[in-house]
Amino acid sequence: xxxxxxxxxxxxxxxxxxxxxxxxxxxxxxxxxxxxxxxxxxxxxxxxxxxxxxxxxxxxxxxxxxxxxxxxxxxxxxxxxxxxxxxxxxxxxxxxxxxxxxxxxxxxxxxxxxxxxxxxxxxxxxxxxxxxxxxxxxxxxxxxxxxxxxxxxxxxxxxxxxxxxxxxxxxxxxxxxxxxxxxxxxxxxxxxxxxxxxxxxxxxxxxxxxxxxxxxxxxxxxxxxxxxxxxxxxxxxxxxxxxxxxxxxxxxxxxxxxxxxxxxxxxxxxxx
Amino acid sequence: xxxxxxxxxxxxxxxxxxxxxxxxxxxxxxxxxxxxxxxxxxxxxxxxxxxxxxxxxxxxxxxxxxxxxxxxxxxxxxxxxxxxxxxxxxxxxxxxxxxxxxxxxxxxxxxxxxxxxxxxxxxxxxxxxxxxxxxxxxxxxxxxxxxxxxxxxxxxxxxxxxxxxxxxxxxxxxxxxxxxxxxxxxxxxxxxxxxxxxxxxxxxxxxxxxxxxxxxxxxxxxxxxxxxxxxxxxxxxxxxxxxxxxxxxxxxxxxxxxxxxx
Numbered sequence: 093x094x095x096x097x098x099x100x101x102x103x104x105x106x107x108x109x110x111x112x113x114x115x116x117x118x119x120x121x122x123x124x125x126x127x128x129x130x131x132x133x134x135x136x137x138x139x140x141x142x143x144x145x146x147x148x149x150x151x152x153x154x155x156x157x158x159x160x161x162x163x164x165x166x167x168x169x170x171x172x173x174x175x176x177x178x179x180x181x182x183x184x185x186x187x188x189x190x191x192x193x194x195x196x197x198x199x200x201x202x203x204x205x206x207x208x209x210x211x212x213x214x215x216x217x218x219x220x221x222x223x224x225x226x227x228x229x230x231x232x233x234x235x236x237x238x239x240x241x242x243x244x245x246x247x248x249x250x251x252x253x254x255x256x257x258x259x260x261x262x263x264x265x266x267x268x269x270x271x272x273x274x275x276x277x278x279x280x281x282x283x284x285x286x287x288x289x290x291x292x293x294x295x296x297x298x299x300x301x302x303x304x305x306x307x308x309x310x311x312x313x314x315x316x317x318x319x320x321x322x323x324x325x326x327x328x329x330x331x332x333x334x335x336x337x338x339x340x341x342x343x344x345x346x347x348x349x350x351x352x353x354x355x356x357x358x359x360x361x362x363x364x
Numbered sequence: 365x366x367x368x369x370x371x372x373x374x375x376x377x378x379x380x381x382x383x384x385x386x387x388x389x390x391x392x393x394x395x396x397x398x399x400x401x402x403x404x405x406x407x408x409x410x411x412x413x414x415x416x417x418x419x420x421x422x423x424x425x426x427x428x429x430x431x432x433x434x435x436x437x438x439x440x441x442x443x444x445x446x447x448x449x450x451x452x453x454x455x456x457x458x459x460x461x462x463x464x465x466x467x468x469x470x471x472x473x474x475x476x477x478x479x480x481x482x483x484x485x486x487x488x489x490x491x492x493x494x495x496x497x498x499x500x501x502x503x504x505x506x507x508x509x510x511x512x513x514x515x516x517x518x519x520x521x522x523x524x525x526x527x528x529x530x531x532x533x534x535x536x537x538x539x540x541x542x543x544x545x546x547x548x549x550x551x552x553x554x555x556x557x558x559x560x561x562x563x564x565x566x567x568x569x570x571x572x573x574x575x576x577x578x579x580x581x582x583x584x585x586x587x588x589x590x591x592x593x594x595x596x597x598x599x600x601x602x603x604x605x606x607x608x609x610x611x612x613x614x615x616x617x618x619x620x621x622x623x624x625x626x
Contacts, residue, residue: 145412145437146411146412146413146437147412148414148415170412171465171468172410172412172464172465172468173465197437200436200437200472202475203472203474204467206471207467207470207471208467208468208471242439244439244446244447
């Protein structure tokens with residue numbers, strides 16, 4: 093196939109989820125359906141990369157289940173399964189309209205991509221108009237940095253830097269990442285950025301945050317910047333996907349806090 | 365401080381993941397630990413920490429060993445081991461590396477500093493072993509045929525040779541290996557499935573096999589072309605057990621003839 097032309101930097105699309113999609117929301121397709129709309133093509137080719145979790149069959153099966161009957165051409169790519177591949181990674185990625193990256197260990201994700209030179213291939217695809225989407229590790233990787241639990245305790249980790257800000261994920265589901273992230277921004281270790289709850293997706297066109305969407309009422313995102321050593325926070329309320337009217341109101345702050353405490357007590361229950 | 369000789373047993377294929385009913389190779393590597401209750405740690409990184417592989421490891425090793433495994437994909441759910449990888453690995457008698465994808469495994473290891481830890485473990489006398497990617501990783505260069513054309517991948521370099529695995533099972537491997545060695549890959553060792561190359565220090569001390577007829581070769585480039593020298597292989601089973609036909613002599617002959625013709 094012929095090489096696609098490079099698109100304007102302001103038109104390149106990244107969709108970063110704090111958590112959600114088929115691996116975390118088996119009964120809620122809203123975010124995954126939204127991802128398909130990010131490609132201008134009526135039946136986009138969508139490639140799943142389960143690298144961060146070690147390419148488990150369960151994730152691959154869940155991906156195909158979620159996308160099999162929708163207007164798209166789903167494929168997945170394993171960097172662990174031996175044999176049988178006759179085409180190069182560059183060829184496979186170059187024909188995709190959307191690359192969907194799963195969650196797991198961000199440290200492993202980036203190390204494995206680099207070992208196969210897949211990081212450069214993905215950046216090239218993004219520059220040629222392929223939508224980069226993902227959750228958790230597969231969302232933070234596109235930013236300049238994030239907070240990972242790849243080595244155990246939450247810690248700062250550098251990403252590929254396609255987006256200049258930082259991202260932390262599972263802001264509600266795994267609240268122990270949040271203080272590490274805030275301190276890193278305050279100390280200047282990470283640039284200002286976003287904290288996204290499970291179920292929240294940030295849609296960027298170029299470096300501009302175009303839309304914030306959610307699959308769950310009550311989930312939200314937080315913008316944080318360091319100004320003169322002080323943290324400045326701004327809560328972002330997402331558009332609730334699938335809500336045709338504005339009748340679905342978000343629960344108030346007390347209810348949300350109670351839910352967060354409840355999730356925390358249950359040991360997070362979120363995805364890494 | 366114990367003074368033990370560094371040892372590596374590089375398997376062309378075989379062991380608990382590939383030989384369900386045949387424990388000869390695993391028994392052999394355990395015997396090198398010279399202890400009744402060896403501490404054995406499994407590294408399933410090359411498979412992406414596949415659950416079924418980890419289960420098979422415990423099935424084979426939980427008796428009579430103190431068996432453990434390290435998951436580099438789930439360090440956040442650590443059992444304690446993952447919090448201090450170095451102490452855990454350096455206090456083992458045997459580290460068993462599973463098969464899978466070599467490039468993904470080495471990338472992951474380096475990201476967690478495991479390359480250096482394994483180097484230290486080897487020097488301190490922890491026996492290192494594994495099939496397939498678990499063999500290739502110890503050498504300076506490895507033939508990897510994962511995607512696209514086969515190529516030389518740099519390994520950890522504990523053994524200053526090249527390595528090729530599944531030599532009998534995947535017929536194109538031999539041609540590819542010869543061609544890479546002809547193009548400048550360093551000399552090295554090729555092993556069939558079921559065959560183990562046992563190195564003491566960096567010297568090949570013994571070649572063993574779980575299957576009658578299993579073969580291994582030394583391969584090097586010479587002025588006259590590629591020279592493939594069959595190695596003496598010790599079959600670990602009993603000779604009078606029902607065995608597959610011993611094909612290796614005629615096969616080796618054919619191979620030598622083909623090399624001469626080429």
